[in-house]
Amino acid sequence: MAPTLVYVSIALTALWAIAFRKRQHYRYPPGPKSLPIVGNILHVPTGHGWITFRDWARQYGSDLLHFHGLGMHIVVVNSAKAAKDLFEKRYINYSDKEVSTMMLQVAGPERNWIMMPYGDEWKEHRRLFHQHFRPGSVSQFHPKQSKAVRRLLNLLLDSRDDFLPHVRYMSGSLILDIIYAFDVQPDDSRLALVEKAMSAGEEIVKTGIFLVDIFPILMYLPAWFPGAGFKRKAAKWKALVDDMYEVPYGLFKTAVNEGGAQPCLTLSLLSEADTTDISKLEETFIALTGTAYSAGSDTTAITITTFVLAMILNPEIQAFVQEELDQVVGNDRLPVMEDQPSLPRVAAVMHEVMRRYPPMPLATPHRSTTDDEYNGYHIPAGSMVIGNTWAILHDEEVYPDPFSFNPKRFLSEDGKLRDDVPLPTETFGYGRRICAGRYFAMDALFLAISSLLAVFNIEKAVDENGKPIEVKVEFTPYVFSQPKPFKARFKPRNPGAESLIRSAALADA
Known part of the structure; x- marks a missing residue:
């Protein structure tokens, strides 16, 4: 045997x-x-x-x-x-967290603070993070969020069918800009590094339960032992995850020492720190900054991708929102965060995307x-x-006809957001462990959704014969459930849309 x-x-x-x-x-x-x-x-x-x-x-x-x-x-x-x-x-x-043995070997709670047991250490990480991402603080990130969205619009002008890489770039580059003030381009090695680490996490999720998750004692087997292949995989994936946490932080510290660091989350953490025990604090900062990327990049990209799918499938909803955008924003500028109170239809679409297609169904x-x-x-x-x-x-008693995509369920007869229909806050988790970056995420989603609909009609892509390519509504069965790859066509809504996008992108160059 x-x-x-x-x-x-x-x-x-x-x-x-x-x-x-x-x-x-x-x-x-x-x-x-x-x-x-x-x-x-x-x-x-x-x-x-x-x-x-x-x-x-x-x-x-x-x-x-x-x-x-x-x-x-x-x-x-x-x-x-x-x-x-x-x-x-x-x-x-x-409020405690349950983490698989395999996941602990790859990205333990000492680095990914979202996995930490509920206690004083987790509370301190949460406090440091929350003070920068609470509702009264996230406005500091609006300029960088706007820049990332404008770059996305510009990329879609040049490649209007294959949009998925551009959405992932927008999401990933935004997080790196917020955390380290890294101004990365699509082929930047720093972006590639964190994407590789994220793919390691996806592999763990896709594989499901490893034998070591059922029998944790197996984690003490040497890597060469028969049946310990999981340990060799864990070592490979852990190296990628460690690089995601350590390499960008190291590059940023070099910029600090050379006097070239720009304002960002990490610089704020360092400037506010008690330097009497900087080595211990730096481990905390590495955990905070690395986790911010792993927690925020995928979910934002998935939600924007799902929004694109919903617009292709529901052109009447798209026109409904664009009517509001034309009245409030017009055609000579892009939406800004200050427009949000006047754009309830945009907010309703955002909420309905998260309700109908939550990126983490469990x-x-x-x-x-x-x-x-x-x-x-x-x-x-x-x-x-x-x-x-x-x-x-999808509880029909709370959301009647829950399988229809109907943003109007969140709107009153006079077009305002209703206060008697629960917003889909469950998308961000539960209790004390609810996502601390949810206000930042919702602001980024608002800017992306409003800007995309302000300048583009989102349609089915066409083949070489000009025939529309049908879109299948298929979602992956994993922890992060996202639409299976599909193509979309982003068509400028009016003659001035292209010049508006180009000039906005040029201002950020």
Whole structure:
């Protein structure tokens, strides 16, 4: 028997003994019928699980679902009420994070502070980050957000069909500009470096559960040991992730020492720091700045890509928003953040994109720190507790006809944003672990959406014969769910649009 199978057999035998020894029986939330030893872990869907979880919640008539096996308990939260009750009202018990063993080996919580256990260290990272990204502070980033959007518009003029690389460039370059004041071009090696690190994270997500996630003891195997291929992969991916954190920060510190650093988040952190223990603080700053890129770049790019898809599929909505833009902004300038209160239709489209197609349909797992009871159900300490964002944002009692793309659901009869329809804040997470950069992200999305619709008609791309290329609505089944690649055509709306875009881009050169 191969050595790896020996370890697995021993572990399974131990788990069998634990599972069948005399113990107290609890009333867990409902879920599929379990199997011997493995429980119902094999029932957990590996793709588009948010839909399956929603269907099971209806089948069992419960806001919560429960899965268990191999020593693990998983609870899926499928309603806004249950999410609020657990993640917000009982935040002390549900603010910890659950991270897979494989992910910890590649990007542990000492660097990615979003993964940190709930405690003083996490609170300090959150405090430092929040003071720069709270609602009253994000306006400092508006000039750089506007510059990134104007560059996107200019790139789309030159390559109007293959837009996906331009959206990723806009998102990634904006984050690097905010963090380090790096003014990167599409072929910049600094941008390529962080893109490689992000692709490593995507590979982990696509692979799913590694054997070491089920049997963490395997992490102590040497990399050369049969069956320890996961360890060799982890070492390769970790090198990329470490470079993403360390190389840009090192380049920035060189600029600081040479007197060439420009105003940015990292410079603000350094200037406000107590230099008596700068080595410890620098590790904190590396964690803050590196995590800002990994957390913000992908979700912004996915949401803009999804917006483009929605506009192709709903040209009447596009025209509806452009009518408002023409009245408020006109044709001789681009939208600015100061226009936001006068553009409720733009805001409604932004909210509906996030509601209908949340980039993370299942939130990153929280972890319960103590035993809990909810609606008569037992939630054991150490349970992985997951918010089903997709199910919450497709609740027909809150959002009638939830599968239609209808931004008007957020608008009153007089065209203003309604205050009786919940905004899709679940897109950004839950409780104390909600995304600290959400205000920055929403400002960037507003500028991108309003600017794209102000100067372009977004249409189906055409083939060499001038025939429209049909667009399929297909989304990837992973943690980050995004449209599968498609082409779009960005057609200037009027004769002055091109010159407006060129002059705006020239002003940023």
